[in-house]
Amino acid sequence: xKPIPRxxxxxxxxxxxxxPSSYREYRKGVLASHPDWCHRFWTERSARGLLREHYPAFxxxxxxxxxxxxxxxxxRYFLLHRFGGFYVDMDIEFVRPxxxxxxxxxxxxxxxxCIGNAIMGSVPGHPLWPEVFxxxxxRRERPPPRPGRLLDWTQMYYVSRSTGSEMLxxxxxxxxxxxxxxxxxxxxxVLEGDARYQVGRDRKPLPGHEDMYAIHHKGMRGVPLRLRVxxxxxxxxxxxxxxxxxxxxxxxxxKC
Numbered sequence: 001x002k003p004i005p006r007x008x009x010x011x012x013x014x015x016x017x018x019x020p021s022s023y024r025e026y027r028k029g030v031l032a033s034h035p036d037w038c039h040r041f042w043t044e045r046s047a048r049g050l051l052r053e054h055y056p057a058f059x060x061x062x063x064x065x066x067x068x069x070x071x072x073x074x075x076r077y078f079l080l081h082r083f084g085g086f087y088v089d090m091d092i093e094f095v096r097p098x099x100x101x102x103x104x105x106x107x108x109x110x111x112x113x114c115i116g117n118a119i120m121g122s123v124p125g126h127p128l129w130p131e132v133f134x135x136x137x138x139r140r141e142r143p144p145p146r147p148g149r150l151l152d153w154t155q156m157y158y159v160s161r162s163t164g165s166e167m168l169x170x171x172x173x174x175x176x177x178x179x180x181x182x183x184x185x186x187x188x189x190v191l192e193g194d195a196r197y198q199v200g201r202d203r204k205p206l207p208g209h210e211d212m213y214a215i216h217h218k219g220m221r222g223v224p225l226r227l228r229v230x231x232x233x234x235x236x237x238x239x240x241x242x243x244x245x246x247x248x249x250x251x252x253x254x255k256c
Contacts, residue, residue, distance in 0.1 A: 004102055004121045007085025008034060011042035011075065013068055023090040026217070033094045038085070047075040054082060058133060061140050065163070067155065073163035076117060077132045084124030091217040092119055095193070095205060098213060105184040107177055112188035115169040118216055119191045131171045136163055192216035 010027060012019040019027075031039055042050075051059045055078055065071050076087040086098060086108075098121075101108065107128065108121035122129070139162040160166040177183040189198050189205075193215040198206055205212040 001106055001123055003104055004086070004106070004108065004123050005084045006034075006037040006099075006102075007040065007083055008037050009040050009042060009076065009079045009083070009085060009087045010090055011047065011072060012090055013044040013047075013072055015043040015045075016041060019090055022217070026091060026093045029094055030088060030092070033097045034099075040079075040083070042075065042079065044071070047071070050075070050078060050082065054078075055133075058137075061137060064140070066142075067159060069159055070163045073117060073159070074136055076120075077129050077136075077168075080120070080122040081125060081129035081133075084122055084126075086119065086121040087117070088214075089118040089216070092192075093195075093203075093215045093217060095199075095203070095212050095214060101184075101186075101213060103184070105182065107183035108191075109172070109183065109185045110188055110191035111185050112192055114165050115172055115185065116165050116188075116192060117168050119214060128171060128175055128177055131175050132168065135167050135171050139163075139167060 008030060010030065012023065016024070016027075027041075048059070048062070051062055058074075058078075062071055062074055065074070079085075080087055102121075105121070106123045106126055109115045110119060142158050142162075157166075172178060172183070178185055189209045189212055191214050193199055193205065193209060193212045195215050195217060198209045198212065199215055200206055203215075
């Protein structure tokens with residue numbers, strides 16, 4: 001199979017003009033650090049056009065999603081299946097270009113407690129993505145609240161389970177991509193470095209994190225403190241949902 005193509009996909013819904021100024025600055029950095037790559041920007045309209053032309057059976061699911069973030073999540077998997085390359089969130093800032101990371105890998109992911117979807121690479125047509133499409137179909141309905149599983153009812157966890165990181169991790173594990181030698185899964189700081197703890201004031205990685213390629217700002221620049229606290233609380237809930245379930249049920253669970 002051919003290597004991951006030098007294509008970078010980014011998106012913002014409804015369009016780039018609606019993106020915060022900090023996101024547009026990060027995007028300039030993406031372009032500047034990858035001058036020889038093909039760059040494709042996707043809006044809500046062009047994303048629907050891709051589905052309508054190449055994946056029409058999924059369009060009703062896409063349009064029925066309650067939250068915009070679910071549509072932003074879903075389309076990135078179709079982009080990687082159709083074209084290959086790297087998907088890169090708009091709040092990613094590059095420290096150095098991705099060229100030296102490519103190698104002969106068919107998939108590249110970042111593991112921050114569980115496999116994330118903020119930045120990821122793939123060859124076109126990889127068999128993981130049809131597995132992801134099927135999982136999104138199965139999980140499109142919000143599960144009814146049940147005693148002992150109330151975490152499933154939170155928006156953050158529902159999105160992660162239906163289109164986000166938990167769904168993606170489940171598919172990667174089910175297909176055995178981490179074990180068959182075709183996928184590279186790097187530590188969290190390599191592709192999603194933390195600007196608070198892993199990067200100096202000069203924007204260079206601190207000792208122990210020299211293999212960093214990018215910083216993930218997680219969309220928090222300019223966000224009020226109250227919402228930052230809520231976001232961190234929700235993120236903690238998602239990461240530790242399985243552990244909390246196990247604690248309440250008395251059974252051991254997977255931490256993600």
